[in-house]
Amino acid sequence: MAYKRHISMKTNNVDYFLIADYQRLKQVLLNLINNAIKYNKPNGFVETTCDLISNVADGSGDWVRINITDSGKGIAEENLYKVFEPFERVGAEITEIEGSGLGLSIVKKLVDAMGGKVGVASELGKGTTFWLELPLADNPANQIQQHEFISGKINAPSQKVG
Numbered sequence: 001m002a003y004k005r006h007i008s009m010k011t012n013n014v015d016y017f018l019i020a021d022y023q024r025l026k027q028v029l030l031n032l033i034n035n036a037i038k039y040n041k042p043n044g045f046v047e048t049t050c051d052l053i054s055n056v057a058d059g060s061g062d063w064v065r066i067n068i069t070d071s072g073k074g075i076a077e078e079n080l081y082k083v084f085e086p087f088e089r090v091g092a093e094i095t096e097i098e099g100s101g102l103g104l105s106i107v108k109k110l111v112d113a114m115g116g117k118v119g120v121a122s123e124l125g126k127g128t129t130f131w132l133e134l135p136l137a138d139n140p141a142n143q144i145q146q147h148e149f150i151s152g153k154i155n156a157p158s159q160k161v162g
């Protein structure tokens, strides 16, 4: 997709160990990277970085921060609060760019279920950064949330697993 649109992809190539649902994490990252390419301009870039945040001060443990930054058209400040709402396309519905407005609402739901946080910062005409923070494997926030995740609450709320 990036190759077809002449978008260059960059990454800082680091590895951290997370305990997460591989398919769901992949779904989150693909949605964000797909948007970063789709709402970019020709010859633009998408940069994905991964960093460790050691939040010793507030005792919330270690987190992995993933930033997905693009050089696209950006999102107006007054629309930023809406982008994670289902079916919200914040103006893209009047363009030729296709979508159902569901990707980011799914991302938000999955990241919440993983015990993580997701957010966005943007500057019109310059680009957008979507960020994720996920608890590192030994962070208690991870263990509590992962238990709920693995026990099936996210996939089938009414179904008892195990």
Ligand code: ATP
Binding pocket: 035, 036, 039, 040, 070, 072, 073, 074, 075, 083, 088, 089, 090, 091, 092, 093, 098, 099, 100, 101, 102, 103, 104, 105, 128
């Ligand atoms: P789909 O359900 O196929 O993902 P979509 O891409 O329109 O459709 P979302 O991924 O939820 O839906 O994004 C919601 C809206 O937020 C988009 O329609 C677009 O207007 C805006 N948006 C999302 N990502 C970006 C981005 N990286 N740059 C600029 N606008 C964006």
Ligand code: MG
Binding pocket: 031, 034, 035, 099, 102, 103, 104
């Ligand atoms: Mg999308």
